[in-house]
Amino acid sequence: MIKQIISDLYKLDRKIMGEGYNQALEYINNIIPLKIYDFPTGIEVGTWKVPQEWIAKEAWVKFRGKKIIDLKNNPLHLLGYSLPFQGKVKLEELKKHFWISDERPDAIPYECRFYERNWGFCVSKNWLFEKPLCENGVCHPELKSIDPEIGKVKIEGQKEELKCKLKEGEYEIFIDTEFRDGIMKVGEHIIKGSSDREIIIAVHLDHPYQANDNLSAVAMAIDLAGKLKCNHTIKIIFCPETIGSIVYALTQDLSKVDFMIGAECVGGREEIYIQKSFDERNLINYWLHLAVAGKGIDNKRGQFRTMLGGEEYVFSDPQLGIPSILITRFLTKHDSPYPEYHTSDDTPDIIKEGQIEKVEQVIMNLIDIAEKDFVPIKGFRGPLFRSRFGVQIPNKQYCRQMDYLFYLIDGQRSLAQIVSELGLNFQYTYELCKKLQAENLLLDFGKKRQQAAGK
Numbered sequence: 001m002i003k004q005i006i007s008d009l010y011k012l013d014r015k016i017m018g019e020g021y022n023q024a025l026e027y028i029n030n031i032i033p034l035k036i037y038d039f040p041t042g043i044e045v046g047t048w049k050v051p052q053e054w055i056a057k058e059a060w061v062k063f064r065g066k067k068i069i070d071l072k073n074n075p076l077h078l079l080g081y082s083l084p085f086q087g088k089v090k091l092e093e094l095k096k097h098f099w100i101s102d103e104r105p106d107a108i109p110y111e112c113r114f115y116e117r118n119w120g121f122c123v124s125k126n127w128l129f130e131k132p133l134c135e136n137g138v139c140h141p142e143l144k145s146i147d148p149e150i151g152k153v154k155i156e157g158q159k160e161e162l163k164c165k166l167k168e169g170e171y172e173i174f175i176d177t178e179f180r181d182g183i184m185k186v187g188e189h190i191i192k193g194s195s196d197r198e199i200i201i202a203v204h205l206d207h208p209y210q211a212n213d214n215l216s217a218v219a220m221a222i223d224l225a226g227k228l229k230c231n232h233t234i235k236i237i238f239c240p241e242t243i244g245s246i247v248y249a250l251t252q253d254l255s256k257v258d259f260m261i262g263a264e265c266v267g268g269r270e271e272i273y274i275q276k277s278f279d280e281r282n283l284i285n286y287w288l289h290l291a292v293a294g295k296g297i298d299n300k301r302g303q304f305r306t307m308l309g310g311e312e313y314v315f316s317d318p319q320l321g322i323p324s325i326l327i328t329r330f331l332t333k334h335d336s337p338y339p340e341y342h343t344s345d346d347t348p349d350i351i352k353e354g355q356i357e358k359v360e361q362v363i364m365n366l367i368d369i370a371e372k373d374f375v376p377i378k379g380f381r382g383p384l385f386r387s388r389f390g391v392q393i394p395n396k397q398y399c400r401q402m403d404y405l406f407y408l409i410d411g412q413r414s415l416a417q418i419v420s421e422l423g424l425n426f427q428y429t430y431e432l433c434k435k436l437q438a439e440n441l442l443l444d445f446g447k448k449r450q451q452a453a454g455k
Contacts, residue, residue: 002356005031005219005266006211006315007348016114016240017053018183020230024205028218030213030240032225037248043182045250048243051114052119054081061094061121062172069121075209076344078175079120082111086173094171095164100125103336106365107343110210111322114243119175129162184240186248189225191234199367200260200322202311204241210346212338214241216267220356222392224363231371232258237311245311249320259284260324261366262312266359267351268338272299273330274306274362277323278316281284284323284366286416290426291365297358308337327359372430373416375445378409379436389435405429411445 008028013020043050059071059078071078079099097120101109105125113120128193132286187205201224221236228234233256239245259277274292276285280303292299301373305313305326313325330337339348384406386392391402401422408418415433419426436442 001221002219002353003351005222006351009218010209010211010348012208014206014208015054015080016051016243018055020208021206021240022185025185025238027198027407028187028189028205030221030223032189032236034189034238035142035190036079037251039184039247041184043247046246048246050184050247050260051081052179054209055178055180056082057176059121059175060173060352061178062174063167063169069123069164074108076108076110076122076342078177079116079118080208081117081118082108082175082177083117084177085119085173088170088172090170091164091166092167094166094173096172097121098123098128100128101343103130104339104343104345107340107345110207110342110344110346119173125385128166129164162185164402171305173288173444184244184247186244187238188248189236189238189290191225191228191230191236193230193233193338195231195233196256197232198257198314199230199237199370200257202237202239202245202260202262202364203313204244204264204311205238206240206244207343210342210394211348211351212264212267212346213265213341215265215348216265216356218359220263220266223356224360226235227360227364228367230367232367236365237313237358241310242314243384245314249314249317252322254315254322257315257322259370260312260315260322261363262310262315262324262326263359263363264308264310264326264328266329267335267353267356268329268340268351269352269355270329270331270338272297272359272362273328273402274299274301275306275308275312275328276301276304277325278304278318279323282323283373283414283416284325284370286414286420287366287369289420290369290416292363293420293423294425295361295365297362299362327362329355329359336391372426373414375411375414377411377432377443377445378406378441380436380441389432391432409442 009024012024014024015021039050041050041052043395056071056078061069069077099109099111099120099122101107108124109122111122161184201221203221204214205218207213237248239248274288307330308328310326312326315322315324328337340350383403386402401424404422407419417431433442
């Protein structure tokens with residue numbers, strides 16, 4: 001199901017608004033029901049404004065009467081939100097309007113300029129320039145040697161001047177694009193829980209002809225909708241990146257939202273990278289830790305917005321006050337999340353369904369722990385009679401941790417905080433606490449406070 005969803009949605013021209021994006025929402029609506037929010041062009045929310053719809057009709061570059069670039073050959077050839085243009089320019093001027101990827105020299109980059117208007121084309125670096133003789137773009141003609149290990153010319157020194165393959169002369173440019181007022185849409189799927197408290201899962205649906213970014217997370221969210229069974233009411237949001245989450249967050253009632261989970265680029269071969277909430281002391285960061293700790297899930301964790309930014313940074317605004325985290329997959333030693341990022345190489349073929357399912361498991365673990373977590377109050381004096389409750393084993397380290405557990409129960413820290421500090425398994429410790437609660441040896445601070453308020 002996940003791979004099929006990605007394959008089907010990949011074929012649609014999912015700009016931030018317009019026919020392709022609307023078709024994508026309708027596709028999702030046929031799988032899980034959506035409530036659609038409409039935001040017309042020109043609406044101002046905070047310091048942002050909903051832009052116009054952009055339609056690309058035709059675009060090409062000709063040299064001596066022959067087309068050398070044509071939008072019909074690849075929809076990524078035209079700079080996203082390119083201005084219309086018609087005329088003839090010299091090569092030096094044309095080169096100022098090319099976008100390339102240094103990291104993926106054989107790929108066409110995905111580039112957009114929503115607010116900084118310009119015209120231009122996206123092409124592969126190796127189509128535009130002669131391939132250098134040296135590695136990493138660093139050359140010096142006087143310093144050449146043969147690398148004995150790989151048998152290639154090894155050149156070191158100053159940065160090279162790339163030689164353009166295009167010939168000098170006049171180039172005919174034709175870009176037929178239109179800007180018009182439109183409707184930006186946000187889809188919301190609601191999974192009713194037994195509580196009116198809410199959790200938001202947000203994924204962006206735009207980025208035309210990109211698969212891992214972010215159809216991997218879109219497909220994951222759709223799949224999760226059939227698996228999540230929670231006390232919380234879950235709201236899954238499908239929106240254009242940044243501007244979509246901004247208009248949703250700043251126009252909807254978020255007073256019942258306990259936390260928000262963002263997901264991006266979750267289908268690649270890279271390990272899971274978890275970006276914590278802005279407030280490092282927030283409980284969601286403890287839940288995140290426990291959601292992967294001891295679960296056999298390879299992961300790294302970093303601070304808020306250290307590697308990648310998405311919908312979480314909108315909801316994390318201190319004036320909204322919603323703890324928000326981002327789960328992605330990232331090559332932490334590189335500048336981009338994965339090698340194919342924002343290029344024509346980001347196709348459904350690079351998606352690993354098993355990788356997506358592992359991220360689903362992290363999210364389900366996180367929600368499960370968040371719903372079970374509570375602030376315990378010790379209802380007995382002295383040490384726990386461990387044998388009575390089946391937690392006495394011949395392991396001194398373990399027994400000491402059990403002693404520490406009940407020393408740290410102070411009516412202020414949650415179980416997740418205590419368990420994280422001691423390195424204990426959350427589910428195991430939670431089950432022990434439930435046994436003690438059944439005999440009134442452990443109380444829930446939240447419930448005790450509610451009882452007191454009721455009296």
